Every structure is written in C-alpha cells, then in structure tokens.
Amino acid sequence: MKRVRYSFLALAVVMLCTVVLSTPAFAIPEMSVASRSALLADADTGEILYEQNIHERVYPASVTKIMTGLLVLEKIDSGSMSLSDVITVSSSAHQDVTEDGSTQNIKPGEQMSVENLLYCALVASANEACNILAEAVSGDIPTFVALMNQRAQELGCQDTHFANTHGLQDENHYTTAYDMYLITKEALKYPEFLKITDSRDVVIPATNLSPERHFYTTNYLLSRFKIPGYVYQYAHGIKTGHTSDAGYCLVSSAQKNDMNLISLVFGAEKVTKADGTVDYESFSETSRLFEWGFSNFKLQTYLDSSELIAEVPVSLSRDANYVVVHPESSLSAMLPKDVDLDSFDRKVTIYNEGNITAPISEGQELGEITLSLDGKEYGTTKLVALNSLTQSRLLYVIYTVKNIFSHTATKLAILAVLVLIIVLIILSIRRGRHSGRRYRKSGGVYRGRRR
Incomplete structure (x- = not known):
C-alpha cells in the first residue's frame, strides 16, 4: 500500500514540475483581429506587439497615399520644394482618376499650394491631388510611381509594388501590413505628416478656379462628423483606404501614458448586425487593438x-x-x-x-x-x-622574458649561440696548445737582440 502511495506522490511531483517548467515567462490575453491582416507596433522601440498575416499580400487602396505624402515631404526636406510652392494643375493629372473615386474636384489650370494639396490627398483622400503632387515632384506620373517602388525597396519592403499614386484598384498594386508599417514609420519622422493626417477638418482658401473648400477627415477614429460611434480619444492620424477588392483598411497611431503605438488593419469588412446597425470593422478593430496594447504592455528595462x-x-x-x-x-x-x-x-x-x-x-x-x-x-x-x-x-618584464623564451625559434637561436660559444672555446683552447708547442721547440729561452 505504501508503494502505491509513493508512486502517486512521485507522479504528482512530476506533473507539477512539468506544469511549472512549461509555464511561459508571461501571460497576456489572446488577440484575434477581424481582418485579413493586422499589425500593432511600438513606435518608439519598433517592437511588434501583435501580428496577423503581416507578410501576406493585400491591396492597400488609399493607404497608398502615405507613400505619396512621404515622397513629397522628402522632396521638401531636400530643399528643392516648399510647402508654400504654388502648383498649377495640368490636364494630365486626371488621366487615371475615375469619376466615382475620392476627389476634391481640383481642376486643370487651378492653382494650389503644395501644403493644401497634401491636405486634400491625406485628409480628404483626393486622388487627383496625388497625381498633381507626383508631377510636381518628378515631372510626370510614371516617373513618380517608379520612385515610389524604388523608395519602398530602400525601406526594406520586400513584397510591395505600386502601379499608381493613389491606390485605385490594380492587380499589380499591392503591399503587406509589414511593408506598409515600414513606410508609415518613415513618414512619421516628419512632424508635418502627423500634423496633416491628424486633422479632423480642413478649410482650403479659395483658388483662382474654386471657392473655399471645407472638408472632414475620412478617419472616423478622429471625427464623428460623418459617422458617429468610433472616435478613439488616444488616436492620431493616419490614413484610411477602401475599395471592393481591398476591403476596409486603416493605418492609425495612438498615444497614451508615454506609449506610442502604430496599428495597421487591412481587409476588414462592413458588417450589418442583427439590430440593423452597421459596424465598420477597420475602425472598431483598430480601437480594440490599441486597447489590447495599452492594457497589456509597457516599456520596461530588462538590463x-x-x-x-x-x-x-x-x-x-x-x-x-x-x-x-x-x-x-x-x-x-x-x-x-x-x-x-x-x-x-x-x-x-x-x-x-x-x-x-x-x-x-x-x-x-x-x-x-x-x-x-x-x-x-x-x-x-x-x-x-x-x-x-x-x-x-616587473610583471611585464617577467612576462616578456617568459614570452621570449617560450618560442621555439628563440630556443633554437639560443642553442645555436651556445653551440657557437662552445665551438669558439674549443678552438681557442686548441690554438693555445699549438702556440705552447712552438714556444718549447724554440728553446723556451729569451736571448735578447743582437747589436
């Protein structure tokens, strides 16, 4: 009976050890985002806190405009363009823009500053504004698109290809959540980018061909003007996107208690609930992702x-x-x-x-x-x-001497010198004996010189 008890006790100890040893160093609630891909990262350290299919190809839709804005800001940073530069719109700026796409109806011949064109592109998501800026930066749209792809490669994007400046559907226009994170992180290095994309509403002064424009952001985390119920108090910027192929996409940032997070959600859906209400999951899932990050992580010094x-x-x-x-x-x-x-x-x-x-x-x-x-x-x-x-x-001298005598070549050289000395001594002794014999043969008496 005792043996049985000891066996059960041993088994219990083994099971307890197994549980203890297999327990992870931390435990956080599991997270799943209702979208094709999603990523949450700490903006300051670059640490990825959550990932879901982040290397899977997705259509970015108007999230593309983050790259367009980045290239414009880099052009400004180089000194060859300024926010106050006034651009005259060419007729070719509308060449690939569809009538049902996002627009601010910027007309050929209209004059507008680079800064206001950025607001139109990044806040109102105006497609033609992207083409206008592209021509201002590179001279023509194809050259600018080539620059977009070149810059993506320089940033380490391995599965991104742009076919246009604005994100209208094209099967050769794609990215990944991770690649777009790299692009967004680079764009956030420019304070002007977050300032523009964080705008809730914008007033563009009248131009030579248009009265004053007043528009609101497409980002419902920032403003309830268009659709209420999504405002997230810690959210700042960045860009929305939607096409039937891309689904609903949102890249956003949030700041809370010295934490700065970046969220990317691609391929979310618009869901009609049982009570008839509609949920744009790109916004609700982004808010949920931010809350998960703020609730479960903090900056810690581990060394x-x-x-x-x-x-x-x-x-x-x-x-x-x-x-x-x-x-x-x-x-x-x-x-x-x-x-x-x-x-x-x-x-x-x-x-x-x-x-x-x-x-x-x-x-x-x-x-x-x-x-x-x-x-x-x-x-x-x-x-x-x-x-x-x-x-x-003293220790250095001793070490040096020991080191010198530790080498085989040194030992051989010393041995050779000793052999040489011995040989010289022997030769010297032999010469001495030979001289003595000659001295004795001559009589061994000094007779002096004759005069």
Missing part, C-alpha cells in the same frame, strides 16, 4: 547599465587580478506587464578571454551580453570595464 555582470581575469596588473564589467548601456523594450524580468536568458561573451592583460582603461570594451526570452533575441550591448587597472612593470 540596467549599473548592473555588475562578471569578474574578468586580468594579468600583469599591480592593482588586482580581475576587473568587473558592466553593460555599456541599458536595454529596454515594450514588454508584457507581467513578464518576469529574471527569466531572460543571458549570453555573456568575453573577448580574448584568458589572455587579457593590463593596462585596462575604465569603459574599455571587454565583451558583450545578449538577452533573449522564449527564444526571441531582444538586445545586445557591450560589456565595459568598471575601473582602470595599471600595469606592473
């Missing part, structure tokens, strides 16, 4: 620069036989709030370990440390000396 990592042996020092190393810089990341920071795996590498000699300078690089969690590498930083160590001259 502090003041932490003492290891004692590294050092020879030839008159102060100590080791030096303590610490991280050159702290490492932080957007991590689950309940993560166990002690569960990070650490890989410490000491350069030239076992052969480090004084002098050592404070802050001298002696190695590196890499931290990972659940198989994911989070960061690497150098390990540097906490203090300086001076060199002992």
Whole structure:
C-alpha cells in the first residue's frame, strides 16, 4: 500500500514540475483581429506587439497615399520644394482618376499650394491631388510611381509594388501590413505628416478656379462628423483606404501614458448586425487593438547599465587580478506587464578571454551580453570595464622574458649561440696548445737582440 502511495506522490511531483517548467515567462490575453491582416507596433522601440498575416499580400487602396505624402515631404526636406510652392494643375493629372473615386474636384489650370494639396490627398483622400503632387515632384506620373517602388525597396519592403499614386484598384498594386508599417514609420519622422493626417477638418482658401473648400477627415477614429460611434480619444492620424477588392483598411497611431503605438488593419469588412446597425470593422478593430496594447504592455528595462555582470581575469596588473564589467548601456523594450524580468536568458561573451592583460582603461570594451526570452533575441550591448587597472612593470618584464623564451625559434637561436660559444672555446683552447708547442721547440729561452 505504501508503494502505491509513493508512486502517486512521485507522479504528482512530476506533473507539477512539468506544469511549472512549461509555464511561459508571461501571460497576456489572446488577440484575434477581424481582418485579413493586422499589425500593432511600438513606435518608439519598433517592437511588434501583435501580428496577423503581416507578410501576406493585400491591396492597400488609399493607404497608398502615405507613400505619396512621404515622397513629397522628402522632396521638401531636400530643399528643392516648399510647402508654400504654388502648383498649377495640368490636364494630365486626371488621366487615371475615375469619376466615382475620392476627389476634391481640383481642376486643370487651378492653382494650389503644395501644403493644401497634401491636405486634400491625406485628409480628404483626393486622388487627383496625388497625381498633381507626383508631377510636381518628378515631372510626370510614371516617373513618380517608379520612385515610389524604388523608395519602398530602400525601406526594406520586400513584397510591395505600386502601379499608381493613389491606390485605385490594380492587380499589380499591392503591399503587406509589414511593408506598409515600414513606410508609415518613415513618414512619421516628419512632424508635418502627423500634423496633416491628424486633422479632423480642413478649410482650403479659395483658388483662382474654386471657392473655399471645407472638408472632414475620412478617419472616423478622429471625427464623428460623418459617422458617429468610433472616435478613439488616444488616436492620431493616419490614413484610411477602401475599395471592393481591398476591403476596409486603416493605418492609425495612438498615444497614451508615454506609449506610442502604430496599428495597421487591412481587409476588414462592413458588417450589418442583427439590430440593423452597421459596424465598420477597420475602425472598431483598430480601437480594440490599441486597447489590447495599452492594457497589456509597457516599456520596461530588462538590463540596467549599473548592473555588475562578471569578474574578468586580468594579468600583469599591480592593482588586482580581475576587473568587473558592466553593460555599456541599458536595454529596454515594450514588454508584457507581467513578464518576469529574471527569466531572460543571458549570453555573456568575453573577448580574448584568458589572455587579457593590463593596462585596462575604465569603459574599455571587454565583451558583450545578449538577452533573449522564449527564444526571441531582444538586445545586445557591450560589456565595459568598471575601473582602470595599471600595469606592473616587473610583471611585464617577467612576462616578456617568459614570452621570449617560450618560442621555439628563440630556443633554437639560443642553442645555436651556445653551440657557437662552445665551438669558439674549443678552438681557442686548441690554438693555445699549438702556440705552447712552438714556444718549447724554440728553446723556451729569451736571448735578447743582437747589436
């Protein structure tokens, strides 16, 4: 009976250990977004917090205009264009724009500033405004589209191809959530981009061919003017998109408690509920994604620069036989709030370990440390000396002598010298004996000189 009890006890212990060992370092609620693809990232660290089919091709629709806006702002940043430049609209600017597409009815011959054209393109989603800006930047639309594709490759986009400036449906016009994230992240480097895309409504002064324009954003997270019920208080910008093939798309950013998130949702649907209400899921799912991110993550330091990592042996020092190393810089990341920071795996590498000699300078690089969690590498930083160590001259001389005599070539050279000395001694002795014999043959008496 006792054996049976012991068996059950052993089994219980094994099962408990299995559960403990298999428990992850953190636990966050599962998330699923009602869309073809979705991505949530921390804008400051670049950490991707959620991903769903982020490398799957999607049609971007008017989200395309993020790239168009980026190229215009880069042109301005280069100094060859300014926001105040006035553009005269050409007749070719409407060549691929359909009548049922988004527009602000900007006419050929109309004059408008680059800044106001950006507002038309990025807030009202006017297709013709994108073509007008494209011609201003590159001279013609095809050249600008080629520039869009070139810039996408430079940013690391591996599955993106643009066929136009605005996003109207074309089977050769596609991207991925991840690629568009790279483009958006680059565009956000320009404060003017977020300022424009964060506008709830815009007033464009009268032009030579049009009275004053007043329009509202297509982003319902920012304004309830068109459709109420979606405003998200922490949302800022960025761009909506929709075609029948692309579905409903939204790229947005949000700021809360020093956290800056970027969300991308592609291929969402407009759903009619049982009560007859309509849900534009690109907006509702984006809000839900933001809340999930804000509720479950925070910026945490998982390696502090003041932490003492290891004692590294050092020879030839008159102060100590080791030096303590610490991280050159702290490492932080957007991590689950309940993560166990002690569960990070650490890989410490000491350069030239076992052969480090004084002098050592404070802050001298002696190695590196890499931290990972659940198989994911989070960061690497150098390990540097906490203090300086001076060199002992006596120990250095002894070391140098030992080092010299440790080489085979040196030993052979010394042996050769010794052999040579011995040979010279033997020769000298033989010469001495020969001279003595000659002296004895001559009588061995000094008779003096004759006069």
